[in-house]
Amino acid sequence: MKNIHVSTKVNGDEMEFICPPDETLLDALRGRMGLSGAKEGCGTGDCGACTVVMDGRVVASCLVLGAEADGAEITTVEGMSTGDTLHPLQQSFIDNAALQCGICTPGILVAAQNLLERNPDPSETEIRYWLAGNLCRCTGYDKIIKAVQIAAAEMRGA
Amino acid sequence: MNFISKTKADFKVVGTRVPRPDGVDKVTGRAMYGADITVPGMLTGLVLRSPHAHATIDKIDASKALALPGVKAVVTCDDLGVPEDASLRDVQDNCLARGKVLYHGHAVAGIAAIDMATAKKALKLIEVSYTPLPHVTDVDAAMADGAPVVQEGRADESVPAGSHPNVTTMQEFGHGDLDAGFAKADKIISRSFKTAATHQGYIEPHACLASVGTDGKADLWCCTQGQYFVRELCAGIMGMATSQLRVTASEIGGGFGGKTTVFIEPVALALSRKTGRPVKIVMTREDVFRATGPTCSSSIDVKIGMTNEGRITAADAQLRYQGGAFPCETVSMGAQSAFAAYDLDAVRTQGWNVLTNRPKEAAYRAPGAPMAIFAVESVVDELCQELGLDPLKTRLLNAADAGTKSSYGPTFDQIGLKATLQAALEHDHYRAPLGENQGRGISCGFWFNFGGNTCVSLNLNFDGTVGITEGNPDIGGSRAAISMMAAEELGIPYEKVRTIVADTNSLGHNDVTDGSRVTFAVGLATIEAARAAIRVMCERAAKVWGIDPDAVVWEDGCAKPSGPNAGAFDPMSIEEIAASASDTGGPIAGHYEVNAEGAGVSFGVHIADLEVDPETGHTQVLRYTVFQDAGKAVHPDYVEGQMQGGAVQGIGWALNEEYIYGEDGRLENAGFLDYRVPVASDLPSIDTVILEIPNPGHPYGVRGVGETPIVPPLAALANAASRAIGARMTELPMSPPKLLAAIMAKG
Ligand code: FES
Ligand code: FES
Numbered sequence: 001m002k003n004i005h006v007s008t009k010v011n012g013d014e015m016e017f018i019c020p021p022d023e024t025l026l027d028a029l030r031g032r033m034g035l036s037g038a039k040e041g042c043g044t045g046d047c048g049a050c051t052v053v054m055d056g057r058v059v060a061s062c063l064v065l066g067a068e069a070d071g072a073e074i075t076t077v078e079g080m081s082t083g084d085t086l087h088p089l090q091q092s093f094i095d096n097a098a099l100q101c102g103i104c105t106p107g108i109l110v111a112a113q114n115l116l117e118r119n120p121d122p123s124e125t126e127i128r129y130w131l132a133g134n135l136c137r138c139t140g141y142d143k144i145i146k147a148v149q150i151a152a153a154e155m156r157g158a
Numbered sequence: 159m160n161f162i163s164k165t166k167a168d169f170k171v172v173g174t175r176v177p178r179p180d181g182v183d184k185v186t187g188r189a190m191y192g193a194d195i196t197v198p199g200m201l202t203g204l205v206l207r208s209p210h211a212h213a214t215i216d217k218i219d220a221s222k223a224l225a226l227p228g229v230k231a232v233v234t235c236d237d238l239g240v241p242e243d244a245s246l247r248d249v250q251d252n253c254l255a256r257g258k259v260l261y262h263g264h265a266v267a268g269i270a271a272i273d274m275a276t277a278k279k280a281l282k283l284i285e286v287s288y289t290p291l292p293h294v295t296d297v298d299a300a301m302a303d304g305a306p307v308v309q310e311g312r313a314d315e316s317v318p319a320g321s322h323p324n325v326t327t328m329q330e331f332g333h334g335d336l337d338a339g340f341a342k343a344d345k346i347i348s349r350s351f352k353t354a355a356t357h358q359g360y361i362e363p364h365a366c367l368a369s370v371g372t373d374g375k376a377d378l379w380c381c382t383q384g385q386y387f388v389r390e391l392c393a394g395i396m397g398m399a400t401s402q403l404r405v406t407a408s409e410i411g412g413g414f415g416g417k418t419t420v421f422i423e424p425v426a427l428a429l430s431r432k433t434g435r436p437v438k439i440v441m442t443r444e445d446v447f448r449a450t451g452p453t454c455s456s457s458i459d460v461k462i463g464m465t466n467e468g469r470i471t472a473a474d475a476q477l478r479y480q481g482g483a484f485p486c487e488t489v490s491m492g493a494q495s496a497f498a499a500y501d502l503d504a505v506r507t508q509g510w511n512v513l514t515n516r517p518k519e520a521a522y523r524a525p526g527a528p529m530a531i532f533a534v535e536s537v538v539d540e541l542c543q544e545l546g547l548d549p550l551k552t553r554l555l556n557a558a559d560a561g562t563k564s565s566y567g568p569t570f571d572q573i574g575l576k577a578t579l580q581a582a583l584e585h586d587h588y589r590a591p592l593g594e595n596q597g598r599g600i601s602c603g604f605w606f607n608f609g610g611n612t613c614v615s616l617n618l619n620f621d622g623t624v625g626i627t628e629g630n631p632d633i634g635g636s637r638a639a640i641s642m643m644a645a646e647e648l649g650i651p652y653e654k655v656r657t658i659v660a661d662t663n664s665l666g667h668n669d670v671t672d673g674s675r676v677t678f679a680v681g682l683a684t685i686e687a688a689r690a691a692i693r694v695m696c697e698r699a700a701k702v703w704g705i706d707p708d709a710v711v712w713e714d715g716c717a718k719p720s721g722p723n724a725g726a727f728d729p730m731s732i733e734e735i736a737a738s739a740s741d742t743g744g745p746i747a748g749h750y751e752v753n754a755e756g757a758g759v760s761f762g763v764h765i766a767d768l769e770v771d772p773e774t775g776h777t778q779v780l781r782y783t784v785f786q787d788a789g790k791a792v793h794p795d796y797v798e799g800q801m802q803g804g805a806v807q808g809i810g811w812a813l814n815e816e817y818i819y820g821e822d823g824r825l826e827n828a829g830f831l832d833y834r835v836p837v838a839s840d841l842p843s844i845d846t847v848i849l850e851i852p853n854p855g856h857p858y859g860v861r862g863v864g865e866t867p868i869v870p871p872l873a874a875l876a877n878a879a880s881r882a883i884g885a886r887m888t889e890l891p892m893s894p895p896k897l898l899a900a901i902m903a904k905g
Binding site: 020036037039040041042043046049076077078080081086090091093094095096099102103104106109128129132133134138139140141142143144 | 175177178180181182183184185186187188189190191193194275358359360361362363409410411412413414440442443633634635795796798799800802803804805806807829830831835837838839840841843844
């Protein structure tokens with residue numbers, strides 16, 4: 001199998017890497033670009049720990065090939081904060097204790113950010129369904145849902 | 159240890175909702191979990207696992223794999239010694255099978271190669287010849303005459319002669335005259351129950367990186383709930399001196415008891431020893447399901463007698479748990495927990511652990527208790543229905559209290575069960591109206607809690623800030639709780655304390671992060687370490703002032719002279735004492751080492767509203783409230799988080815989660831698609847009510863809170879479902895086909 005040359009944009013930075021054609025985007029992010037924020041919880045698209053945004057769409061990066069990232073724009077949890085200022089969602093997760101072990105947190109934050117970009121004022125049910133692909137085994141989701149609602153209100157300037 | 163006289167009630171930091179110290183790391187992706195570390199020269203390790211439920215290993219031929227370029231080593235059990243200690247040998251044989259594979263997924267060999275692609279290719283080239291043997295995966299079948307024997311000669315002295323060889327232990331707890339008790343009852347109900355095995359389901363698969371030097375000194379990085387225990391297990395298995403292995407715990411992506419032992423760590427160490435290079439192994443999710451955890455499945459009979467007024471006159475339970483292919487003790491805790499919530503004159507529980515061809519059980523949050531209490535609380539609920547009694551008032555009438563001789567022996571100290579039941583009784587959830595096809599279930603829950611070996615070191619920096627070194631991986635916010643207790647005791651702001659988790663060489667032995675022990679035991683040791691440092695700081699101030707150290711007190715982060723002969727000196731702040739430490743005798747620290755007792759048991763009460771669709775058997779949890787005694791909630795957010803997370807795991811156990819084995823003894827649902835844990839859209843908000851009945855065994859009254867919340871949901875939901883459909887549900891999970899069958903059978 002010949003390796004593939006990929007040019008992509010990750011969190012606003014131009015990135016180039018070479019990978020085998022069957023390598024996942026998750027492995028490329030973690031292994032080649034040193035971005036270990038996205039986690040592998042299942043490798044089969046069922047847990048959401050590897051969630052990133054690719055060309056505006058929430059994807060399970062374990063189900064995307066690294067080669068597919070060619071020409072794409074990708075956002076990972078590492079791209080959420082600017083300098084020492086956290087994204088309101090990140091701050092809200094800390095303030096509202098929306099994480100325990102934190103392994104699900106990067107994926108949930110990325111997915112929630114995408115939701116709020118589409119709908120700045122989602123209902124509780126909408127948040128619960130939007131995040132249904134992101135498993136959290138620790139929190140029972142309650143504080144996560146509240147943290148998203150609070151961040152959304154803040155971002156709307158409410 | 160009894161701290162009653164000192165138990166504090168006026169807190170400045172404890173009880174507030176401060177931000178957790180690892181928060182920023184975890185929301186930015188900076189935190190380093192098990193799979194996140196890489197080092198130069200690292201090899202990739204993989205583990206070959208058994209395709210059979212039970213078979214002898216006749217031959218392992220790795221020559222083709224080793225001939226593949228890039229493959230550096232293959233290890234089997236022959237690369238490890240044979241430890242004397244039987245329990246250590248079991249752990250080892252679970253990591254790499256010896257002679258026989260005992261379950262589908264049992265590890266057979268490990269391989270190390272230059273990268274994942276090579277390792278995967280090589281794994282397929284290892285040739286193993288097996289002779290399949292008959293297998294058994296169900297607990298009742300495994301006790302029956304003629305059942306295949308999983309391991310010979312594993313019964314301990316507690317097992318009565320004539321039992322099937324798969325029975326490894328038999329326990330009995332209780333007191334009083336059962337026959338006399340049942341004779342006094344107006345109504346007796348006997349029922350049998352079954353629960354499926356469930357997995358801890360942490361989102362982070364097991365991962366480790368091992369590096370063994372040619373001098374025999376080794377380092378291990380891994381995601382674990384207890385680096386010291388990992389060190390002991392691995393050193394024992396590798397035949398190394400404990401001092402030669404240093405284990406560092408990564409951030410941990412969930413554990414719930416499932417990361418309290420080793421699976422891949424000895425394999426990585428053996429591969430590293432053989433290759434002279436660091437070796438990293440990360441489990442796949444499929445391997446996590448096939449070869450780690452889960453908890454036991456169970457088969458339980460319960461018989462309870464009650465008067466027309468609701469007083470329980472006698473209670474009896476038989477518990478049969480399968481803990482997989484190696485002996486385990488979980489049933490003992492189940493048998494002790496079964497009737498712990500009740501004040502009973504006549505009670506007996508008997509428990510049997512049984513071997514099956516399934517993975518070795520690993521602890522799962524309050525191990526053993528949820529199934530036992532599911533069975534007991536179901537029968538109590540049914541008695542209430544039959545006798546037309548209020549289920550909460552009936553439990554209150556029978557509730558254990560301070561001075562009650564527990565069903566498992568000890569007499570309870572101050573406990574919060576009655577207050578918790580009362581709080582539930584008064585809550586508006588309990589009186590809210592229900593609609594058609596809806597039911598409300600309640601259940602009590604109990605867990606022992608635990609203290610154990612604990613060391614804490616507290617160091618005062620020259621700028622007056624404080625470093626705490628403790629030895630328990632932070633699995634749910636414990637660094638925040640520890641920092642808070644240090645700040646509280648020292649009288650300084652929370653932000654001035656930084657707590658870190660030590661590697662095994664940096665602090666004395668600490669027991670595993672389990673048994674809901676950390677906030678209790680590490681907190682206790684932290685408070686005592688702070689008190690030790692305070693004594694030193696008072697001495698230093700006394701030295702500067704030229705007065706007796708006994709004439710110095712510590713208040714609000716300052717040393718102050720006190721008493722008639724102390725003299726009039728301005729208070730000396732912790733910053734001033736720290737800054738002058740070099741001149742007054744050198745660095746200042748406080749240590750505390752203890753095998754902590756007095757953990758104080760914990761009780762919870764859950765109320766669940768469930769709707770069952772009569773057409774499909776589909777369930778929807780409508781409303782859920784958790785009431786639990788925390789002793790003292792050090793960080794209420796994280797106490798609530800434990801209550802909510804535990805409840806949801808219990809909801810999964812009750813409604814959906816199960817290990818499904820085929821006739822061939824193979825696990826059929828080894829992935830998150832088919833082993834479905836609750837997702838956000840399955841659930842309502844989980845309401846919480848924290849009670850604070852101080853634990854006299856802790857200076858601030860703290861009790862463990864982490865495990866109790868998984869205990870009541872099984873029965874709470876089964877009771878809700880039974881009331882919703884008008885038929886008693888006795889098997890978990892209550893998946894739609896089972897509920898539908900129960901609805902149809904009712905006619
Ligand atoms: S790792 Fe990609 S969805 Fe689980
Ligand atoms: S916080 Fe642990 S899985 Fe979500």
